[in-house]
Amino acid sequence: MSDTILLAHGSGGKMAHRLIEEVILSDLSNRVLARMDDSAVLDLSGRTAFTTDSYVVSPIFFPGGDIGKLAVCGTTNDLAMSGADPLYLSLSFIIEEGFPISDLKRILSSIRNTAREAGVQIVTGDTKVVNRGNVDKLYINTAGIGKIPSGANISGANIAPGDKVILSGSIGDHGIAIMSKREGLHFSTELESDCAPLSGLVADMIATGARIHALRDPTRGGLATTLNELSDQSGVKIMIEEEKIPVRDEVLGACEMLGFDPLYVANEGKLVAFVAPEDAESVIAAMRKNKYGAQATIIGQVEQTENPCVVMKTVLGASRLIDMLVGDLLPRIC
Amino acid sequence: MKYASEFRDNRLARGLIAKIERSSRTPVKFMEFCGSHTVAIFRYGIRQVLPETVTTLSGPGCPICVTANVDLDKAIALARIPNVIMTSFGDVLRVPGSYTSLQAVRAEGADVRVIYSAMDALKIAADNPAKQVVLLGIGFETTTPTIAAAILQAKQESLTNFSVLSWHKLSPPAMKALLDSGDVALDGLICPGHVSIITGSQAWEFIARDYGIPCVVAGFEPLDILQCVDMLVTQVEKKEARVEIAYSRGVQREGNTVAQKLVDMVFEPCPAQWRGMGTIPASGLKLRPEYSMFDAEEIFDIDPGPTREPAGCICGEVLRGVSTPLDCPLFGKVCHPENPVGACMVSSEGSCFTYYLYGGKNE
Structure with missing residues (x-):
């Protein structure tokens, strides 16, 4: 096989078959995928969550992850935010001709490892190759299916006044790690993306039996944008405290340098949970036992209101409205 | 520390x-x-x-x-000259001049590039000897x-x-x-x-x-x-x-x-x-x-055409400290960060943008 992806690899012919069998299946094979039918046949029952996302991050390899890891985490995390246990994933590549097969193998092995950790099987997929310049190296689309455990009723519309707002850890790590590697910006930092599968953490939280009303992973647009979406969806006022929100020194420093506010910088391995106040401590205790929730902390609470909004108490004790991200911070971070 | x-x-x-x-x-x-x-x-x-x-x-x-709009118009006219690569820091692209913005002429096909350092423009010039590279200072x-x-x-x-x-x-x-x-x-x-x-x-x-x-x-x-x-x-x-x-x-x-x-x-x-x-x-x-x-300005013959100011915009008064963004009839209604009428709503350091983003609109 050649060292790079050629247009013929996407033709559906012999070369395409060899690529699928020798490169892709060798890394990902499972019972459903191995049948090689036109579609995956699955047994599903009960309430099911279904979601899709496309990944166009640049650069495709970044500190703490790569586009493959992101493509598994992003979609399984979206399932987990509905309380679902991720079961199945589709995986589609759009590859620029000339893409090194060794890089593809690296990405596939990262997909395999992340899927294993998230407990999800890749059951269907597709590969297309396009002319040089028609995509930037490689884009991935994944769709995922998950099963919602009985009793879980988690939605951005279920937030109630009195709920505690729990954040699983420090914000802004992914966005700043990516920006540090961008052409033209390039600054040196030890910082790694927080990109991680959160389904295990969510399962631990649900297992406490706590009344978890809403979960969301603050990806593009950062924590500020996510909280605004939720306050609109549930029609509530969300009050948070600046001092309670963990931000790494590296992120704080980079944000000062670049003129960003960490509240608007992307995360790929964090979640916010809205939990009934009596249950907050038990949820936090469960989260802190999981490596992806070790820094979990209450950052605020929910109040009743006529005008849904997000308000933050600043370090000086003043309060200010937190709006959604306006304009673009920097494109293509996921 | x-x-x-x-x-x-x-x-x-x-x-x-x-x-x-x-x-x-x-x-x-x-x-x-x-x-x-x-x-x-x-x-x-x-x-x-x-x-x-x-x-x-x-x-x-x-x-x-x-x-001033006359300067923005000059940059826009320059960017439209064939063979010119206009290099600029990010925010400038979105600022409306008299009639259009650098962002809009880029969408029409002008070569306008965002840089993060003046040295990036030198590199672009060295890499594109057949083009004229202009740095917006x-x-x-x-x-x-x-x-x-x-x-x-x-x-x-x-x-x-x-x-x-x-x-x-x-x-x-x-x-x-x-x-x-x-x-x-x-x-x-x-x-x-x-x-x-x-x-x-x-x-x-x-x-x-x-x-x-x-x-x-x-x-x-x-x-x-x-x-x-x-x-x-x-x-x-x-x-x-x-x-x-x-x-x-x-x-x-x-x-x-x-x-x-x-x-x-x-x-x-x-x-x-x-x-x-x-x-x-x-x-x-x-x-x-x-x-x-x-x-x-010496190298190119730039004709920006007549300038004009957007009706109702009070950026000038805001910049002099005579008015605040809240005094502007356009603020938050017609003029917001997604559709800036005046420059103060574009820049991340502009008063109007700051008032808008940080909730000054409710002060």
Whole structure:
């Protein structure tokens, strides 16, 4: 096989078959995928969550992850935010001709490892190759299916006044790690993306039996944008405290340098949970036992209101409205 | 020292606020010249924690905001010339000129590229010998030295396809023009931190001396600004007017003399047009005749056509501190960050953008 992806690899012919069998299946094979039918046949029952996302991050390899890891985490995390246990994933590549097969193998092995950790099987997929310049190296689309455990009723519309707002850890790590590697910006930092599968953490939280009303992973647009979406969806006022929100020194420093506010910088391995106040401590205790929730902390609470909004108490004790991200911070971070 | 978290300490801040409350008796109006100060003041809610006697007011220190439409139109006309690659810092692309923006002409096919450093433009010029690369030189004293360095390097490398469209402006002449206009009566000036790193605090001495206005150079963290306000209040109450530094980790009286020499070598003062303030003598910088081969205005025959101002927009008054964004009939309705009518809604340091983003619209 050649060292790079050629247009013929996407033709559906012999070369395409060899690529699928020798490169892709060798890394990902499972019972459903191995049948090689036109579609995956699955047994599903009960309430099911279904979601899709496309990944166009640049650069495709970044500190703490790569586009493959992101493509598994992003979609399984979206399932987990509905309380679902991720079961199945589709995986589609759009590859620029000339893409090194060794890089593809690296990405596939990262997909395999992340899927294993998230407990999800890749059951269907597709590969297309396009002319040089028609995509930037490689884009991935994944769709995922998950099963919602009985009793879980988690939605951005279920937030109630009195709920505690729990954040699983420090914000802004992914966005700043990516920006540090961008052409033209390039600054040196030890910082790694927080990109991680959160389904295990969510399962631990649900297992406490706590009344978890809403979960969301603050990806593009950062924590500020996510909280605004939720306050609109549930029609509530969300009050948070600046001092309670963990931000790494590296992120704080980079944000000062670049003129960003960490509240608007992307995360790929964090979640916010809205939990009934009596249950907050038990949820936090469960989260802190999981490596992806070790820094979990209450950052605020929910109040009743006529005008849904997000308000933050600043370090000086003043309060200010937190709006959604306006304009673009920097494109293509996921 | 980490230089950020220490300057956001809640306990120290409360101490400073209490001190200001105790000492401030005379009602005062302080202007922060710099847009970054306006952002910090809103971001931390500083206006809310200051006593009622202290009012802060945003000044003209936002380079994008003060760029006149005629200059924007020139850049847009230049970008439309075939074979020109226009390189610019990000925010500028979205600023509407009289009729369109750089962003819009890029969508039409003009080659407009966002850069993060002046040196990026030199690299683009070296990589594209058949094209003319124009660098939009924008900024106050803080950014000018980097553009001067790029021009010197271009000369050293004998680049023949690189030039600068200079919109560079000087802060002290603008402050002087503002005070001379008599539009606003100020009791103190929060002097820009980054600008003063280059110019030194000496640049503001004429304001204390000739206008009797207390001046304090401030950094951009909440404690920096509170300390600055405290020092200004103390001067007012003691009826003093001098220049002090509340940002000693960055600013000295003389400033960065190496950077000053670099700028002086390449640029000379010229009259410049400011949005809302008209033409101010010796407030801009143009390339010296020895460097005219890098001056885009000399190289290209630019016809920007007639200029016009958007109806109803009061950016000019906002920049002079005469009005606040809330006084503008367009604010938050027609004009918002997704559809900016005036420049102050585009720049991340613009007063209108800051008011909009940080909830000033509900003040």
